[in-house]
Amino acid sequence: MRNKxxxxxxxxxxxxxxxxxxxxxxxxxxxxxxxxxxEVWQNDTLIERVQLNDATDRTIKLDGNTIVxxxxxxxxxDADCRDQxxxxxxxxxxAGQAAVCLPHRVVLKLxxxxxxxxxxxxx
Amino acid sequence: xKNAKRLTLCGxxxxxxVVLSLVERMFPLDAIVPVPGVKLGLVNVVTLFALxxxxxxxxxxxVVTRVAISSLLMGSVSAFLFSLFGGLLSLIVxxxxxxxxxxxxxLFGVSVGGAAAHNIGQMAAAVIWLKxxxxxxxxxxxxxxxxxxxxxxxxxxxxxxxxxxxxxxxA
Numbered sequence: 001m002r003n004k005x006x007x008x009x010x011x012x013x014x015x016x017x018x019x020x021x022x023x024x025x026x027x028x029x030x031x032x033x034x035x036x037x038x039e040v041w042q043n044d045t046l047i048e049r050v051q052l053n054d055a056t057d058r059t060i061k062l063d064g065n066t067i068v069x070x071x072x073x074x075x076x077x078d079a080d081c082r083d084q085x086x087x088x089x090x091x092x093x094x095a096g097q098a099a100v101c102l103p104h105r106v107v108l109k110l111x112x113x114x115x116x117x118x119x120x121x122x123x
Numbered sequence: 124x125k126n127a128k129r130l131t132l133c134g135x136x137x138x139x140x141v142v143l144s145l146v147e148r149m150f151p152l153d154a155i156v157p158v159p160g161v162k163l164g165l166v167n168v169v170t171l172f173a174l175x176x177x178x179x180x181x182x183x184x185x186v187v188t189r190v191a192i193s194s195l196l197m198g199s200v201s202a203f204l205f206s207l208f209g210g211l212l213s214l215i216v217x218x219x220x221x222x223x224x225x226x227x228x229x230l231f232g233v234s235v236g237g238a239a240a241h242n243i244g245q246m247a248a249a250v251i252w253l254k255x256x257x258x259x260x261x262x263x264x265x266x267x268x269x270x271x272x273x274x275x276x277x278x279x280x281x282x283x284x285x286x287x288x289x290x291x292x293x294a
Contacts, residue, residue, distance in 0.1 A: 005229060007227070008232050013232070020266035027259070027263070
């Protein structure tokens with residue numbers, strides 16, 4: 001019978017999982033990466049797109065929400081709605097994170113734009 | 124094996140592979156696992172079978188035929204490229220691993236390696252096609268998924284081979 005797992009099988013599975021882990025680790029290190037943009041959407045339209053760098057210090061006031069961009073982070077500092085979910089989301093630091101305010105249909109998200117220098121990930 | 128017989132067998136296997144890739148689309152696996160590109164990998168059974176019972180050359184021909192036909196039936200140019208890269212890389216890796224099959228590992232390991240290689244190849248094609256490294260973020264998830272899915276394919280293949288051993292192909 002061939003359906004017995006052999007020692008080498010576990011090595012292969014281990015190698016695959018290790019590759020996945022290493023890649024995931026490498027990506028989380030690099031994902032805050034080269035260029036980070038904060039996007040503010042309201043009612044499905046993009047109303048503000050700001051490139052974040054260490055010197056960024058800006059407050060965007062919307063009807064009901066206050067967004068604070070500071071350094072390479074962004075947060076929904078204040079909202080006048082009842083649930084406060086977006087405020088409790090806290091400070092966004094990585095590309096892909098988002099704070100959503102459903103009552104006002106406001107989405108604050110961080111978007112990473114990678115240019116070619118991210119080649120470092122695979123090297 | 125006679126040439127005509129080999130050709131027929133290759134054609135049949137390619138047809139089976141096309142059907143399997145159609146069947147595969149009926150399982151909405153990406154609904155359960157929210158990563159685009161997650162597939163059962165049933166076509167790997169055919170590749171693995173061709174590698175074990177025929178030759179690497181025949182398996183290569185089957186993979187290329189299968190990819191061409193199934194993307195004509197339901198894919199786009201990008202889908203063609205993705206599956207071609209994935210299929211060929213998985214063929215190469217499984218071919219190498221099969222050399223060690225029996226002593227070092229079993230069909231399960233070969234199949235998991237093939238599934239992982241398929242994902243890596245697909246990702247490589249995606250990176251080249253989209254000219255964007257960001258898609259690689261999916262790869263860790265796909266690699267983790269390739270372990271259970273590869274085990275399932277390996278099980279299928281070993282059952283199939285076990286039963287087909289009773290049929291004399293080389294006549």
